[in-house]
Amino acid sequence: MSDRMQWAPGAGTALATPPDLAADPLVSSVTELAVGTLVPAAEETAQEGVPRSHLNALARCGAYGALGHTPDPGSGLTTRQVVREVNELLSAADPSTWFVHTQHFGLVKGLQGATGPEAAALRERWSADLASGTRRGTAGFAFLRHARPPVTAEPTADGWRLRGRVPWMTGWGLSDVVYLGALAPDDRVLFAAVDCGPDGDPGLVPAGAAELWAMNGTRTVAVEVRDVLVPPSAVVCVHPRAEWARAYDLENANAHPAVFGHVRAAADFLLRSAPAAGAAYEELGLRVAQDAARLRTEAYALRDELPPQERVEDRLALRAAVLELGVRAATACVAATGGRAISYGNTAGRLAREAQFHLIQAQTSGLRSEMARLLLGGPDTR
Incomplete structure (x- = not known):
């Protein structure tokens, strides 16, 4: 090495x-x-x-x-x-x-699980280029959990007509295809692969977005969906919405690897800060890493050893715990840095903003409730 x-x-x-x-x-x-x-x-x-x-x-x-x-x-x-x-x-x-x-991986996973009549042709069209990165995907579907999803799919003689507005689409201008979700009749959800590159579907129109105070570098915009016609050959799957939402919630009950990555970065920052900020920050950095490693071992074991529907409350408790640890660790980075941390371009400030972002990324109602319990000092169920 x-x-x-x-x-x-x-x-x-x-x-x-x-x-x-x-x-x-x-x-x-x-x-x-x-x-x-x-x-x-x-x-x-x-x-x-x-x-x-x-x-x-x-x-x-x-x-x-x-x-x-x-x-x-x-x-x-x-x-x-x-x-x-x-x-x-x-x-x-x-x-x-x-x-x-x-x-990118929303579409990759969607194609892996596709079982419809066009599944083989879809995989033939996209899988090799997606795996090599020759063509790159993005996603727009988390809004399907809303009571009234803002993108709808209407059946037509030649497939589906999609209309609405995707509130957030990341990587705009860097992606070639979007894994786009829409609410179909009878409370079903439709997922389709829609070209969104320079020569993509003209019905996908960026509508801009307010500047983000966290993760502003992700090229995230709102996108208008104006009569996008989706042929059967572009449909990845159609599911009952309740079935999809349950699977989404079960998946996101688990602690996400990216949050452990954030804590790794915060622990590193604390260790680098110790010579100037004080020896206590070295001890803090090592303790943060140790606590995160314990949570990671528990969280990954649950995911590897049990079906997704088992011990959901424990999974949520672990996800909330590492999120809260990330917030505390990033706060310590700001404290170690001092006034410079409030300036854009400062790593401690960025880590603090990213800790807040992870609180809402792939957030579910179960996670919101668990975070409230934890932040209010409820009993530790781990």
């Missing part, structure tokens, strides 16, 4: 990449990219926006094909472990680039 890679996110703490994972070719390539390219530019990226060159570099190192990555059989690793580590590393190094990159 190079000297530079020894300083990968979490190095020297309980959150360090285990040696077996560090040796995996994909993890090694992503680590090299994260440390050598993403970290040095992270503050500029947060303010100016994710450059296409970052995504090109991720494509070159194989990160777009992470879900299909097969670890060396002799390593004892699973694809799931590698994917988690990639997400933790990218989130720790450059959350803006991580968030643009992670949008």
Whole structure:
């Protein structure tokens, strides 16, 4: 391992990449990219926006094909472990680039699970290019959990007509295809692959968005959906909305790897700050990493060992706990920095804003309730 890679996110703490994972070719390539390219530019990226060159570099190192990555059989690793580590590393190094990159996998997962009459043709059209990063995806569907989803699908003789407004679409201008959701009649939800690149569907029109005080570098905009015609060949799936919402809630009861990545970055910052801020911050950084590592072990074990519908309350408690730890760790980064932290371009301030972002990213009603319980000092059920 190079000297530079020894300083990968979490190095020297309980959150360090285990040696077996560090040796995996994909993890090694992503680590090299994260440390050598993403970290040095992270503050500029947060303010100016994710450059296409970052995504090109991720494509070159194989990160777009992470879900299909097969670890060396002799390593004892699973694809799931590698994917988690990639997400933790990218989130720790450059959350803006991580968030643009992670949008890609909604369509990848959708195609993997597609079972309709056009499923094979859809996979033939998209899967290879998506896995290589030759074409890149984004997503617009979380709004389907709203009482009145703002995008609807009307059946036509030739497929479906989509109308409405996607409140948030990340990576606009950097993506080629959007995994777009819409509310169909009879309370079903439709998911389709819609071209959104330079020569994409003219019915997708960026409507702008207010400047974001967190994750503003993710090129996130609102998008008008103006009579977008979706042929059957572009439909990935149609499900009862209640069935989809239950699966969405169960998936997002789990702690997200990106939050552990954020805590890795905060712990690193505290350790770097200790010489100037005081020895207590070194102790704090190591303790933050240790607490996060314990939560991570518990959270990942639940996900790996049990069906998603089991111990949901425990999963939510663990997700809330690491979110709250991330907020406290980022607050400590601000305290260690002092007045400079309130300036845009300062890492401590960025970490504090990102901690708040993680509170609402993929938020569910169950998580909101669990966060309130935790913040009000309820009994620790872990």
